[in-house]
Amino acid sequence: MTVFIASLFLPKTIHFTLPGTPPPGAAAEKKQPGKPAPAEKQTSLFQAPNITPPITPVDDKTRDHLFTNEDGLRVQIPQVEPAADGFRAPADRSSPTWGGRPDQPMSRANSPPPPSLIEKSRLLQQKAKELGRQGVTQPRSLTRSDSHDRVFANANWKVVNADQGNGGLRNAAEAAARECKLGDYMWVGTLGMPTDALQGTQQLQDISDRLYTEHDMLTVLCSDKDFDGHYSHFCKQILWPVFHYQIPDNPKSKAYEDHSWKYYVNVNQAFADKIIKNWKRGDVIWVHDYHLLLVPGMIRRKLPDAKIGFFLHVAFPSSEVFRCLAVRKQLLEGMVGANLIGFQIHEYTRHFLQTCSRLLSAEATPDGLQLEDRFVDVINMPIGIDPVSLNQHRQEVEVKKWLDIMRERYAGKKLIVARDKLDHVRGVRQKLLSYELFLNANPEWRNNTVLIQVALSTSEKSELDATVSDIVTRVNSSWANLAYQPVVYLKQDIDYAQYLALLSIADALMITSQREGMNLTSHEFLYCQDGKFSEKKHGSLILSEFTGTSSLFGGNELSVNPWDYRACANAIKKALEMGDEEKEQRWTKLYEAVNHHTGSHWFTEFMSRLDIVYDEQHRRDQTSVPRLSMHSLMQQYNRTERRLFILDFEGTLVSWGPVNKIIPVSPQRTLDVLNDLLLDERNTIYVMSGRRPEELDRLFRRVPNLGLIAENGCFLKDCGSTTWTEMADSDQIRSWKESVKPILNYYLERTPGAELEDRRCSLIFHYKSAEDYEAAQRQATDCASHINDACEEQRVHAIPLDGCVLVEPIDWTKTTAAQKIFADLRANMAPDEKHTSPVDFLMVIGDGREDEKVFKWANTLGEDGTVKEVVTVSLGNRNTEATATLAQGVSGVLMALQKLASIA
Numbered sequence: 001m002t003v004f005i006a007s008l009f010l011p012k013t014i015h016f017t018l019p020g021t022p023p024p025g026a027a028a029e030k031k032q033p034g035k036p037a038p039a040e041k042q043t044s045l046f047q048a049p050n051i052t053p054p055i056t057p058v059d060d061k062t063r064d065h066l067f068t069n070e071d072g073l074r075v076q077i078p079q080v081e082p083a084a085d086g087f088r089a090p091a092d093r094s095s096p097t098w099g100g101r102p103d104q105p106m107s108r109a110n111s112p113p114p115p116s117l118i119e120k121s122r123l124l125q126q127k128a129k130e131l132g133r134q135g136v137t138q139p140r141s142l143t144r145s146d147s148h149d150r151v152f153a154n155a156n157w158k159v160v161n162a163d164q165g166n167g168g169l170r171n172a173a174e175a176a177a178r179e180c181k182l183g184d185y186m187w188v189g190t191l192g193m194p195t196d197a198l199q200g201t202q203q204l205q206d207i208s209d210r211l212y213t214e215h216d217m218l219t220v221l222c223s224d225k226d227f228d229g230h231y232s233h234f235c236k237q238i239l240w241p242v243f244h245y246q247i248p249d250n251p252k253s254k255a256y257e258d259h260s261w262k263y264y265v266n267v268n269q270a271f272a273d274k275i276i277k278n279w280k281r282g283d284v285i286w287v288h289d290y291h292l293l294l295v296p297g298m299i300r301r302k303l304p305d306a307k308i309g310f311f312l313h314v315a316f317p318s319s320e321v322f323r324c325l326a327v328r329k330q331l332l333e334g335m336v337g338a339n340l341i342g343f344q345i346h347e348y349t350r351h352f353l354q355t356c357s358r359l360l361s362a363e364a365t366p367d368g369l370q371l372e373d374r375f376v377d378v379i380n381m382p383i384g385i386d387p388v389s390l391n392q393h394r395q396e397v398e399v400k401k402w403l404d405i406m407r408e409r410y411a412g413k414k415l416i417v418a419r420d421k422l423d424h425v426r427g428v429r430q431k432l433l434s435y436e437l438f439l440n441a442n443p444e445w446r447n448n449t450v451l452i453q454v455a456l457s458t459s460e461k462s463e464l465d466a467t468v469s470d471i472v473t474r475v476n477s478s479w480a481n482l483a484y485q486p487v488v489y490l491k492q493d494i495d496y497a498q499y500l501a502l503l504s505i506a507d508a509l510m511i512t513s514q515r516e517g518m519n520l521t522s523h524e525f526l527y528c529q530d531g532k533f534s535e536k537k538h539g540s541l542i543l544s545e546f547t548g549t550s551s552l553f554g555g556n557e558l559s560v561n562p563w564d565y566r567a568c569a570n571a572i573k574k575a576l577e578m579g580d581e582e583k584e585q586r587w588t589k590l591y592e593a594v595n596h597h598t599g600s601h602w603f604t605e606f607m608s609r610l611d612i613v614y615d616e617q618h619r620r621d622q623t624s625v626p627r628l629s630m631h632s633l634m635q636q637y638n639r640t641e642r643r644l645f646i647l648d649f650e651g652t653l654v655s656w657g658p659v660n661k662i663i664p665v666s667p668q669r670t671l672d673v674l675n676d677l678l679l680d681e682r683n684t685i686y687v688m689s690g691r692r693p694e695e696l697d698r699l700f701r702r703v704p705n706l707g708l709i710a711e712n713g714c715f716l717k718d719c720g721s722t723t724w725t726e727m728a729d730s731d732q733i734r735s736w737k738e739s740v741k742p743i744l745n746y747y748l749e750r751t752p753g754a755e756l757e758d759r760r761c762s763l764i765f766h767y768k769s770a771e772d773y774e775a776a777q778r779q780a781t782d783c784a785s786h787i788n789d790a791c792e793e794q795r796v797h798a799i800p801l802d803g804c805v806l807v808e809p810i811d812w813t814k815t816t817a818a819q820k821i822f823a824d825l826r827a828n829m830a831p832d833e834k835h836t837s838p839v840d841f842l843m844v845i846g847d848g849r850e851d852e853k854v855f856k857w858a859n860t861l862g863e864d865g866t867v868k869e870v871v872t873v874s875l876g877n878r879n880t881e882a883t884a885t886l887a888q889g890v891s892g893v894l895m896a897l898q899k900l901a902s903i904a
């Protein structure tokens with residue numbers, strides 16, 4: 001059995017050594033014409049003249065790119081050279097711009113260059129034109145050449161750790177494997193670099209083969225155009241902002257445009273195809289994150305029995321935001337192809353369930369989603385870090401070196417640190433503005449506080465970069481002097497040793513994300529502050545309340561709303577002025593929370609939950625549930641003396657009729673079968689229905705001695721009785737109806753042709769006869785979710801059904817009625833019989849959603865030995881709890897009951 005872990009980027013990528021280029025690192029020592037010497041590239045952290053920082057690995061990025069155009073427009077992305085072995089990156093690593101490395105091929109995707117580049121190019125072209133008239137060569141356009149392809153196709157290459165992708169996931173998988181909790185596994189992902197240049201070459205085949213045989217990785221290949229459209233456009237410009245609440249109301253949002261949708265589909269299809277091709281029965285597929293939302297559905301269509309998990313690492317927004325996406329239904333349908341869907345925290349799970357019940361008309365339960373024919377389990381399970389490997393790296397010499405440097409450089413200063421991606425959702429701008437406010441308001445801290453902000457590149461094209469630089473300049477020009485700089489702003493990543501040193505020496509970490517799925521940097525910070533390998537700091541964590549992590553920390557962090565600059569400024573002050581005792585208390589609680597939720601725990605828990613829910617769902621699959629055996633049924637019937645039948649009405653004893661139409665009479669055959677069965681005094685029969693008491697009275701007036709359950713369990717009429725017992729609390733019903741009716745009326749007014757049915761204990765919004773059925777369906781799902789949001793505390797829920805929305809109480813159901821019947825039968829037993837069960841044969845037959853819970857209750861009575869013979873029969877085509885199925889519908893039921901009745 002193999003676990004396929006599908007994530008957009010493989011943990012490995014390829015670096016090429018191009019002919020005529022010095023090996024990586026060599027260029028670092030040489031000053032190149034027109035370029036700053038490597039040492040000059042070091043940013044302001046180490047400007048003190050007496051400090052020589054250790055030489056950090058310098059990537060060959062500082063060299064001229066072999067294939068840049070003569071116009072000099074080179075894409076230079078500062079990157080940290082990935083290590084050749086062992087993962088050495090923060091859990092929340094960054095994903096630098098795809099296709100921007102000089103030691104990897106350039107992309108053939110014709111994505112438009114950013115406006116700034118176009119403008120620059122235009123000016124250069126213009127200038128070149130003028131020069132051209134004087135005989136100077138004109139610049140070539142921004143395209144790769146064939147020679148570029150040839151050089152890469154023949155260059156030497158090596159496999160290195162990728163510096164993009166989800167570090168938290170990789171660390172978690174590594175930790176689980178190290179602890180022997182994960183057997184064979186195989187990563188499935190892209191190479192994280194353009195591959196058109198290598199298309200069809202032996203080299204690309206060799207690369208895929210090497211990754212497969214030596215690293216257990218399946219390479220997904222897609223065209224540069226598909227990848228660029230998928231990642232840089234659909235993922236980064238549509239999904240990422242919307243999932244982080246940058247709603248399309250914003251005029252800059254691209255959420256309405258779906259020109260890149262087809263690329264998203266293509267890349268997802270390439271993943272699905274790769275997995276399908278390699279899948280063997282018994283394998284497990286775990287798909288990760290918002291890049292691959294369609295993959296579970298695509299696989300499910302081809303492999304109906306596959307065990308598929310899906311985990312969303314980023315936030316899932318409120319349904320109000322999600323529904324703005326043009327392709328919202330397709331995305332959800334893709335996700336629900338999984339058997340188990342996981343989110344970081346409860347809030348995202350709730351949003352997802354609400355969104356599905358709204359947009360897919362699926363029934364949301366506390367455990368997941370009941371679709372037409374399947375159940376999908378939905379859970380929240382926060383990811384964590386890998387403390388073991390973190391601690392190993394903390395002990396490295398490099399970390400110690402950086403700690404010494406920083407201790408000396410920042411002696412006597414309080415350090416607030418941060419490392420964030422420079423995109424809007426990370427809230428770097430808000431952080432700097434709050435810090436500025438803090439310095440303005442607290443002169444006593446001006447000379448002795450430093451904010452070190454590491455800002456990572458992002459594919460987001462925005463003016464944020466300039467805005468942030470302006471704020472940094474403003475703060476520094478306001479309060480800096482020869483010996484002091486209030487903000488140290490590094491617009492590049494730092495290597496892992498510096499990162500760990502930074503987290504260890506900090507007095508506070510400040511995270512001001514506007515939204516974030518989790519935020520593992522704060523977990524790593526708490527670990528690095530424990531004093532094990534450097535001084536004990538127990539520094540404060542200033543953490544946005546909009547991160548997933550904040551919901552794990554129970555208020556022991558300094559929780560902030562990043563939009564409230566004043567509160568953030570106060571939090572900084574509080575962090576710096578907090579007494580040691582309080583710091584320690586808070587840190588201890590936070591540390592415990594981090595320890596409790598490790599990456600390895602997350603990984604193995606998800607895997608075992610997937611096993612459990614898969615078995616459970618499979619057990620309930622119609623194809624796994626045996627057909628009702630008449631032979632065994634008759635034997636069970638024959639050997640018992642006290643028999644209880646609980647039979648659903650519509651769809652079971654009579655053909656299904658629309659709920660808003662009355663059924664004039666019960667068919668004679670149904671009445672005959674019930675009467676025949678009741679001739680045997682050992683039989684007790686109850687019919688259960690959603691219909692009102694008076695309707696059932698009329699329908700069954702010719703079956704004396706029949707017990708009835710009306711309005712799905714709110715009313716009960718015992719066998720032989722003439723009166724109904726109201727099970728539900730009428731005051732409670734009255735009260736929720738008062739709240740729900742105005743909501744229903746609001747939607748009714750907007751849905752011509754719809755009508756409202758007011759039952760005793762339930763309300764039904766019917767729209768089968770609406771003038772515009774599709775529009776009515778949308779109103780109905782909105783209406784259901786509105787009621788579920790607004791009336792949760794009143795113990796009522798709205799369920800979207802075929803052509804109607806049923807609003808009914810949560811506390812009285814067919815199951816509670818069945819339990820009452822059973823309890824009453826026991827209560828009526830003779831005192832000397834009370835130690836036995838009131839029935840020795842229990843048969844439940846039904847076809848609907850609400851019958852499933854009655855099956856479950858009955859099965860439990862059989863399993864725990866309370867009732868000797870239990871038979872539960874489902875007629876629907878949904879996954880079922882029943883122990884048997886009957887394909888012949890109503891006539892099959894009547895035939896089976898008739899057979900029993902005929903046994904003397």
Ligand SMILES: O=P(O)(O)OC[C@H]1O[C@H](O[C@H]2O[C@H](CO)[C@@H](O)[C@H](O)[C@H]2O)[C@H](O)[C@@H](O)[C@@H]1O
Nearest residue numbers: 092093094095166168313383516517518519520
């Ligand atoms: O930028 P991308 O390549 O699109 O990847 C998205 C982000 O993925 C990782 O972060 C997400 O997962 C983390 C672990 O579960 C979670 O802590 C974080 O909140 C999520 O956003 C990665 O760490 C980020 O750098 C990527 O931007």
